[in-house]
Amino acid sequence: MPEETVRSLSVDGLRYSYRVLHRTGPAAGEATGSPATQVTEPVLVLGGALQGMLGWPQMDGRLGPVTSVVTADLPGMGSAAPLPPGPSADLLCAAVTRIIDDLDVPRVNLFGFSYGAALAFRCAQRNPGRIARLLLGGVPAHISPAQRAHWRSATDRLAAGDRDGFATLVTEALMCLDPDRYVARRDLAYRYVRRTMLHAVEHSPHAADSVHRSLGDRPDFSGGLSGVPALVFTGEHDTVTSAERQRAFAATIRGCRFTTIRDADHWVVLEKADEVADLALRFFTDRPLEPAGYLRSVPHQERAADRSTA
Template sequence: MRTTLAAAQDSPNTQGHGSVPPAPQQVEERRLVFEGFAYTCRIVHQEAPTTAPLVLLGGSSQNRYSWQGHEKWLAPLCTVVTVDLPGYGTSDFLPARYGIDFLAGAIRHMLVECGMPQVNLFGGCFGEVVGLRFAQLHPEFVRRIVFCGAAKRLPAIYTDAVPRLAHALGRGEIEEAADGLVRLFMSNPGAGKVRKHAAVARLLQQQFVNQTPDEIKKAVEHNTRLMTHGCYEPLPVPDVPSLVFTGEYDSLCTPQMGRELAATMPSARFTTVKESDHLVTVERRQESSELIGRFCTDRPIDDLPYCNAVESLGAGAAHATACR
């Protein structure tokens, strides 16, 4: 376990709705073992939180450090937890025979070990897949849910691309595979204006090209895991405040896919963030952080200048409409 002290962060820009004063934060890293597989979580402690701890589950190419840029706006509100689950980041390799239920179990293990009986849960892209299964299997831990770039089915462009990407990686054609991954995650430049599109594309390309052999091995196994086990089970979802959002030009997990997922959740709302695509949390880091933070502290999210209309699409809302 490693513990360090971080300097106080700047308070978030709350678009004229007041600000949260920053407080000193203690950063802790914990090495844990779940059913024989070692993994690591990162905890940014907030001594004066305004809401429950926030667990951030990122995409398959992200690790526990990928969210440090968001801490500037989120850490003043609450304790923030990121994690390299087994099979990802610097944690132990996890064979593909271990599916999404196993990863959900690892999250439960982490929360028990860290003494967090209830959390606000965020899941982006693959993090939504794991987060949703965790919420379905262990609802007692979940106070609020926020999902981004989410879907209840594997996108056709993903299932079509996986064999080509695996073949390229198997031949050692890293640049070709990186090109394919960038095209997969980012919208076509002609689809509409996306903030920092070119810069984020370059960043992704560099990240993919510079993967270590261990990271490539884990990436291949990740794709095998998803293709083998799928991404969704029609299990009950806890009736807690929930939000699903994505970039308005998301071409991987499209806005319609997000709406479909939100419609299966009892109390879900849905919106899209302007001038962004699947990588909205990178392209519009401050805005997406504020949206998450506002929702997790029960502040209004309607009429935010960077969001399109907020829709009520949860299963509960659909039932109420049908009963009118």
């Protein structure tokens, strides 16, 4: 069985914890010649607002043989202490830095998805020297007024005690339900996401606050970034923020590559879990992305990103 460690930390008096699944394959000094055995930096995964430390089994399975996988219940998530009122980006970045310090490593590979992409991007901007590589997925770089109105309707349902209605509206906001666009495992993903949202509001003390915070504490994707190898990916049918807008965001990161994954929407990490894990493995081990058949026009997109950030 892989060795797993859970450690507790605090930031500004708020208790939280992180989990380390220690490398299951050969150590770097015992490498057999395969490039995949040469990763020395752990991978720190930051997920959506309602995703905690136990929600990434596909990353454990694919990345575990080559590096340690770190997940967290940051303040305001899972079993951690609730966040105080007001903007939380600075505090959460401090919490991530504490994890890196506690790991006693100079740098980590950072993977941020959805809400976690905003946090990962902010952390990389503030302390690029601590980030070896940056992988961002499902980046909510632009949320329209109509989307915010939909989310407010969901929170109104929750405030009125209608948990089922809340779970339905949130799921609809996060998925592409257009029958003319094919999304793999759409029905299964819909049922899973809705059940997950319902479970969160029934069992997590922070679920309602997390949803309200996602409306009020708007992520900032401005300012650009340089000095950190980066890749942005999305499901080709992401309706939270379109692939085109995410490509435009990727162009603000110098040298960043961008790609889409076929037949998936914002919940690409669920609908195409193996493909996302494989993409992460390729990126964090500096292997070519091009041979992956699940990607959409990777070489052209990489060249476009390179031109726009030169």
